[in-house]
Amino acid sequence: LGEPPAFMVAGVPAHVDGQLQQTVHAQGANLINPDRMWHYTEGLRNWNPIWQGHGIRVLPGPSSLWLSPGGERLPYPHAPGFDTLGTLTHITTQGWPYTWFVLNRAVIKKEFTLSGSEQNLDLTERDIRATLGRVGSRVSPSVQAFMDKGEDFVVRDTLDELLRGMADLTGDGLLDPEQVRREIHARDAALANPFGKDPQITALRGARAYLGDRLVRVVKPGPLLDPQSGPLIAVKLNILTRKTLGGLETDLSARVLGHGGQPIPGLYAAGEVAGFGGGGLHGYRALEGTFLGGCLFSGRIAGRAAAGAV
Numbered sequence: 001l002g003e004p005p006a007f008m009v010a011g012v013p014a015h016v017d018g019q020l021q022q023t024v025h026a027q028g029a030n031l032i033n034p035d036r037m038w039h040y041t042e043g044l045r046n047w048n049p050i051w052q053g054h055g056i057r058v059l060p061g062p063s064s065l066w067l068s069p070g071g072e073r074l075p076y077p078h079a080p081g082f083d084t085l086g087t088l089t090h091i092t093t094q095g096w097p098y099t100w101f102v103l104n105r106a107v108i109k110k111e112f113t114l115s116g117s118e119q120n121l122d123l124t125e126r127d128i129r130a131t132l133g134r135v136g137s138r139v140s141p142s143v144q145a146f147m148d149k150g151e152d153f154v155v156r157d158t159l160d161e162l163l164r165g166m167a168d169l170t171g172d173g174l175l176d177p178e179q180v181r182r183e184i185h186a187r188d189a190a191l192a193n194p195f196g197k198d199p200q201i202t203a204l205r206g207a208r209a210y211l212g213d214r215l216v217r218v219v220k221p222g223p224l225l226d227p228q229s230g231p232l233i234a235v236k237l238n239i240l241t242r243k244t245l246g247g248l249e250t251d252l253s254a255r256v257l258g259h260g261g262q263p264i265p266g267l268y269a270a271g272e273v274a275g276f277g278g279g280g281l282h283g284y285r286a287l288e289g290t291f292l293g294g295c296l297f298s299g300r301i302a303g304r305a306a307a308g309a310v
């Protein structure tokens with residue numbers, strides 16, 4: 001994955017530090033695949049942090065324009081929500097400290113979901129009326145709070161103001177505002193051509209062929225510069241740490257294996273500590289949103305095996 005950027009946001013609290021894996025490893029258990037890491041490319045500094053350096057991950061729909069610190073569009077297939085590990089590798093091996101999404105109100109309304117239970121109170125509080133609001137025309141309160149207070153957000157009515165705001169936000173001189181202007185105009189021009197070959201726009205049209213995506217995840221393709229869809233928004237995206245996909249090695253009965261490959265009597269491991277919070281069950285590239293399932297499933301196996309043993 002290249003060198004980690006100098007600045008990252010923390011996707012878990014400091015106490016989630018892998019200490020349990022290390023402690024059990026020191027007692028003779030085998031650790032496998034510790035180099036397999038899972039981090040996100042779309043991390044926001046939380047304006048209302050619960051832990052130090054608290055980062056919130058955007059689960060993005062596919063329409064935002066994704067730009068390098070200099071303002072160049074990321075090459076396909078590095079489009080929002082497509083391939084987390086692939087895009088992470090692209091960003092970190094380029095040595096980029098961050099990237100940008102450029103979008104507008106219409107896109108953010110439909111395509112920004114924020115990760116974390118406290119960001120989705122409509123779901124976690126089982127508030128049906130608030131949940132139905134997701135299909136309305138209003139930007140969700142959680143996303144609106146980030147637009148109003150988030151340090152990584154630039155929200156402006158005109159493109160000139162947006163470009164100035166982006167340059168001011170980082171203050172590092174990396175941005176070429178004219179490059180951003182060219183990328184936005186090129187993208188909007190490609191959209192105007194129904195036979196265009198822009199792969200991201202082709203993918204948007206494909207996604208909208210599925211009713212579920214059309215209703216709740218993918219906005220009707222429109223020009224970013226359409227004033228009716230404004231204001232314009234730029235979001236500085238930081239790398240957000242999450243976890244290792246490695247863990248304590250187990251057999252298929254969730255028994256922890258020792259350095260010699262033999263089960264350690266009476267010791268079972270399930271969930272993230274055993275590498276099942278992703279990679280263990282679903283392969284290295286995992287499948288977004290299915291981490292919890294692997295934890296529950298391996299927990300069931302461990303519970304049954306332990307019950308069987310006694």
Ligand SMILES: Cc1cc2nc3c(=O)[nH]c(=O)nc-3n(C[C@H](O)[C@H](O)[C@H](O)COP(=O)(O)OP(=O)(O)OC[C@H]3O[C@@H](n4cnc5c(N)ncnc54)[C@H](O)[C@@H]3O)c2cc1C
Pocket residue numbers: 011012020115116117270271272273277278288289290291292293295
């Ligand atoms: C912000 C965020 C969003 C996520 N979103 C998704 C998602 O949308 N979909 C998805 O599938 N997955 C998601 N995940 C991943 C998923 O939540 C985790 O993989 C899963 O919850 C891990 O379950 P677990 O039981 O293995 O570990 P945990 O839930 O971490 O449970 C471990 C427990 O052990 C306790 N513990 C630790 N040390 C000790 C000790 N010494 N003694 C006693 N108890 C101890 C801890 O307090 C904790 O309660 C997300 C994770 C985060 C952080």
